[in-house]
Amino acid sequence: MKTHTLASVLVITLLAGACSPHDTPAPETSAAATAALDFKSEHAEWVQERTAELGKPDGWASLIGLHWIEAGTQSVGSAEGNAIRLAIAPGHLARLEPRADGLYFTPVDGAQVTADGKPVQGEIRLDPEGKGGGTTLTYDDGKGQITAIKRGKRLALRVRHADAPARLHFGGLDFFPAEESWRVQARFVPHPPGRTLPIVNVLGEVADNPNPGYVVFEKEGRQWKLEALGDPAKSLNLMFQDQTTSRQTYGVGRYLRTDAVAADGTVTLDFNRAYNPPCAYTDFATCPLPPPENRLAQQDDNRQLVRLAVVAGEKKYALALH
Structure with a gap:
């Protein structure tokens, strides 16, 4: 016949008490606790997804400029003297010209710009953001992104960059x-x-x-x-x-x-x-x-x-x- 130490008897007694049918949570209480846990979990997941969306390489924290476009041909780049001076970009990137039938973007010689993953050769019409999606240009091996937006009758370049200080220091x-x-x-x-x-x-x-x-x-x-x-x-x-x-x-x-x-x-x-x-x-x-x-x-x-x-x-x- 097996014998039990005092410690093992105490453990068995405590476990038996923990499993007492008198202490079993009521189904209603258990369901409420589960629902509350699900609510907290779903909310935490939503916050995590929103945080990740804002901090993406092209999320809102990556914006580095909003440049309103004037009439005539304008130079675009980070160097002094450009009509549209970008915060992070090659010194000389492109020429921009608004015309009656749209906004045209022409990379300068040697500048590497893509649209929909394809190199831009010569000028390209830059359609504004909207229901149709608009045109998205990239530079700096895809880290920089340029789109056009229309507000009222005005057009602007919206510029993003993965190395934007606001993104690199995004605080959650x-x-x-x-x-x-x-x-x-x-x-x-x-x-x-x-x-x-x-x-x-x-x-x-x-x-x-x-x-x-x-x-x-x-x-x-x-x-x-x-x-x-x-x-x-x-x-x-x-x-x-x-x-x-x-x-x-x-x-x-x-x-x-x-x-x-x-x-x-x-x-x-x-x-x-x-x-x-x-x-x-x-x-x-x-x-x-x-x-x-x-x-x-x-x-x-x-x-x-x-x-x-x-x-x-x-x-x-x-x-x-x-």
């Missing part, structure tokens, strides 16, 4: 701790077809954007409203300011995207995924600003201003110095 992102209480259910209220909303960008330019409706949600005992852009069948784009703006969060405001609006008109607003516009990371972006209607502010019964503090989502970005 800072978020409030994810809380399920900031994942709120909202109701989408459609506007009459064809309605638009004027949106101002950081350049002061105004553009009318399709405004399919607004969302209404409750928080802190009050009902709040945000005007929406986008397509309800695919995703709503919400730009907003709140009480944390310019304090804990970026001074311009933040953006939030949703999934498609459900057939019953409901839509989830996960403020944990509120994120900063590109202007938070670079001076060379042309971000749209939240409209006045989306400041998450209202008057109470005493005509005092009440603002919602969205203590969720992305905080201010600080460029790492080391």
Whole structure:
């Protein structure tokens, strides 16, 4: 007959107690704990993906310039005397000329520039970024990237480089701790077809954007409203300011995207995924600003201003110095 030491008896007793049916978590408790863990895990994965996207060799942190194009032929390169002087590039890279039928880019002799992976021989028309994708030129063995953008009637060169200081010193992102209480259910209220909303960008330019409706949600005992852009069948784009703006969060405001609006008109607003516009990371972006209607502010019964503090989502970005 086997004998047991006092220590082994204690271990067996503790294990038996741990496995007591009286201490087995209720199915409801176990399911809630699993859901909470899944929520935290999914959010962490989303933050990781967003961080990686911003820090890519051609992400927003890689921008090194936004150069507005004047009439006539202009020289492009990093050397002094160029009409368009790039921060990181060969001394003399190309000539640029806007014409009635488009913007033309011609590399100088010896400059190695590619478009869609093919060497550029002679001039090439540089189509602006847009739904069609636009033309992307690369130089410095692919580390440098040039595209054109159109804002109003003006054209500009948008230039990226993998060795941009802002990318090399990219400090990662800072978020409030994810809380399920900031994942709120909202109701989408459609506007009459064809309605638009004027949106101002950081350049002061105004553009009318399709405004399919607004969302209404409750928080802190009050009902709040945000005007929406986008397509309800695919995703709503919400730009907003709140009480944390310019304090804990970026001074311009933040953006939030949703999934498609459900057939019953409901839509989830996960403020944990509120994120900063590109202007938070670079001076060379042309971000749209939240409209006045989306400041998450209202008057109470005493005509005092009440603002919602969205203590969720992305905080201010600080460029790492080391």
